[in-house]
Amino acid sequence: GEIIATSGEDRIVKLWDLEGNLLKELRGHEHRVRTVVFSPDGQLIVSGSDDCTMIFWNQNGDIIKKVTDFDGHVNCLRFSRSGSILGAVSDDRTAKLFDLQGNLLKTFKGHQSRVKSLSFSLDDKTLATASWDKTIRLWSLEQQIHTVIKHHTDRVLDVNFSPDGQRLVTGSWDMSACVWDLNGKYLQTLDEHIDKVNGANFSPDGELIVTVGSTNDRTVKVWSSDGCLKQSLQGHEDYIRDPSFSPDGKFIVTAGGDKTVRVWTLNGDEYIEYATLGGENGHTSEVRGVSVSPDSKWIFSGGKDGYIKLWTQDGTLVNSLKAHEQEIWNVVFSPDCEADDQVLMGTASEDRTVKIWKFDQKSGTLKPILVLEGHTDRVSDVVFSHCGKLIATGGADKTVRLWTRKGILLSTLEGHTDRVMAVDFHKNGELLVSAGVDDVVIIWNIKAQIEMMKLEEKNTNDTKELSELDKLTQRGGEWARDFIENNQQEVRDEDKDLLNIIQ
Template structure:
């Protein structure tokens, strides 16, 4: 992370003043400052009541790194290594949570429990215990297990602010700031030490797809789908000039070491060399047969390497504008390229899911780096030339040893394609940009995070809780289901057999069996006691997206991409009837408590109420403005709640087919909904990373939990106090609702 610019200005006097302020805030006698810094009341007060903000609190923790202060502490105030370790863990947990706490300081308890409870240190456990005892006027979520990213791993911070995909990123030479470009047509300048946005640069009329910072760190050049490049003054945030000449989207840009010229690559199949002082084009480099996606300039400023959709890289002489050589070997589009500091080697990334290391003097491939499961969209080489970092649409970054061609580690945390990456000059940190709209700051030297309740290797798309509230089942696009012990948070067993993503799951009323639906077009009936498959139900002609089991446990209803619902006899595994009427995929289904009716939701934006005895449609419920993704029926069978991609939930009167109210508050698609057994509250999960609890009588939000990834599914225990939710990282969150 580096040190704050004024760190060395701190003094023992500053520390004593700081301690004095803490005495006033928490009404405590003076203690060793590690004890005060780890006191939960202080954490909560500093963020909530005294308006210092989480960044100020994080900064206070840097006092433990100030040698001048530490050397002047009295003997009885000296810190041992274990106390420093504890302080750093708390500080790093706060850094990981900063973007959440800046959004909602009331998330402090959930964030600390979600990140720290795996650590056994007594001081940390005391903080968590104090957190539980702290008073709350409203209900709040407390994670039962450490299901958020824990401190000590590679991820340091998450930077939020863009409204769309982050497509480009560059780090300033001093390593303190970075510039990002986004599909929201803007660039943002960031302070990497605080994670705060410094300024927003506006002027482009379309997506900003490329950015480079000049060696002096004072200016930057961006490329855009508006066919232009812009030169920016980073100190003022103002545009200096616009560079025009390309006839297609500008996909790549690099600035020469002297800061006077730049090279851009475009969908018009050309590269252009620009004079940044005049804003004029110097020359056009032609030779590629398809879009130019990537470009890098060698340290001597005389040559450049480009990558193209024509599957090749080309080495160019910038003084003559002529092609020197063509590098062939990739089997698909070349999306990224970086040149090592010695100018002799380069690394490229491709849609063929590989990276290649090249000898630029011979034009020959040195080695191929394999490991990504998706397109390689970005690559950067560390200053020492020994390691590289790549980003992929498999949502991961990988750190590579270029000397051996082997993967060193995988960095996980993004929820969508990683489209940009840059490494700081010291080689210790990297910044990535993603289609999840965030940037993340990584420590390339650390180990892995403490294990969390993950279990699945990919998105968790379905969850259900058994009637006794003691176990739950989750389904994932890793093709498996898992049975969980809700009291311990431990996995009991893994159920395998599907040949495609598991998109739906329901547990029978006796808690002994479950039914799952998959994109392999089948449903499977499982024995939860043995973990074995009982039978496979076939008949759908499309992905099975939803399933519900009737109260008697003898029948089930499924919904599919084939636009139908099917009623099944679970004892025979045979189809009873097919319900037709929707005009698009059936994405959700729930059965009423009497077992006689069901409600379905569809991508056609409607819900339908069905008579299961006749197989006929009773009514159509309209009001959502986008796909209906989830539905649940209240215990009295008279009302239902639906969730939609229009970011709202709706409460419906099933007797009249009319909307009662609309529940607003989510900032992303609502992907899941469940109703508590008392029928008074509902729980929803959303692409905005949140789980929300709602009062159905008032339509008001009661409590929110903010996770690290989009929430795709949720279920609530019979007592309404335990919520299980699955997210796109593969994590399963067990949340306890308490307080208020």
């Protein structure tokens, strides 16, 4: 506490004693120095600059390391309470963590504009960041990866939690489906398929599992929860995808490469083929995904032709809509937690977007409400958490992304080394599972993202009513915007940045 560090537009970090005497000048930056901090033990000085670099200095003012891991101005630096981690935020929309040697430990992506400030919690478990995108985000510094399962010997195309949240089932191109506990402990293998397993899912009561096979297999297999094969159903003429039980458990739906959806209904203790959804009014190419509405009355399918089609259980086509210009990889309903028959539906597409729709279960009408954009390659899957408060997407860009139901990106989860094919929420909402072409299944801890969502909801509610001060600030911002826009030659460049804040 005996030395003060200052920084400025002269590109120099200056060290002063408490009486105002200049002790040393640290030169190394090529542009304005925006931020400078001491490590808690006073052994390090770190500065961040508009030259997109961060410099570590020792007490003598010598450069230890120049860090160039930024693609924008470095706006703020903070050490963790323990002093073992340095946090930095930048105009490149990221927050980054470094060790004391300047090695990059982690990058947090999610903000949609410049990140200006950050702070560590007292226990160093959470990082808070503030951005010009008008959001504050909380990031967990604890291990986000809860469990990694490496067992399958080929790509994993599907993964789902059991209804009680105690198990999960995976379907893989190694011709097997496997059941696991939440710690990644192997429980059993379902291995009667003679070709790749494209999908696997639990029944609503968790007592049954359905699996589907690829082109050389073309069967729908129903298993008891202890791994005994109960039925092998035939009907599809090409590969099968996306098996699921209706919420009431009375029928199974499957999507096929033969351009059809098959409905398998419960007859006594067995499922039999009840209807084929397709033909003249059906999809003109492979059906990628199928989902049953929460009331079990409606079936939605999505195909390679970019269309979504609404059917009744008996195969009657109710509606057909061109939803995406490129192929649809999956369609999914949100759980029904509303009293007004309104539920959400999501479609994941090759066009790198997910579209969110509002569906009225009473009238069968569908309305687009939101587009999620951010993936840099096709989106393979989309899923809603309990009551649809969170949305997860998995893509060929190797990432899993978490969104609020209003379309705000909360977090990008990175851990897969190849395309992500499937995602699913645990019933408690605090765990998320993903599976990919890298043969790996990852269970993620998303407690921090849930807190971010709650904070976002609170901020939204708090800003519904403007106070008199808010109204005065708003009028002042409007006046400043008009002045800057109409007096461009008289205004300094740095003051023009106010426009971004005002907007």
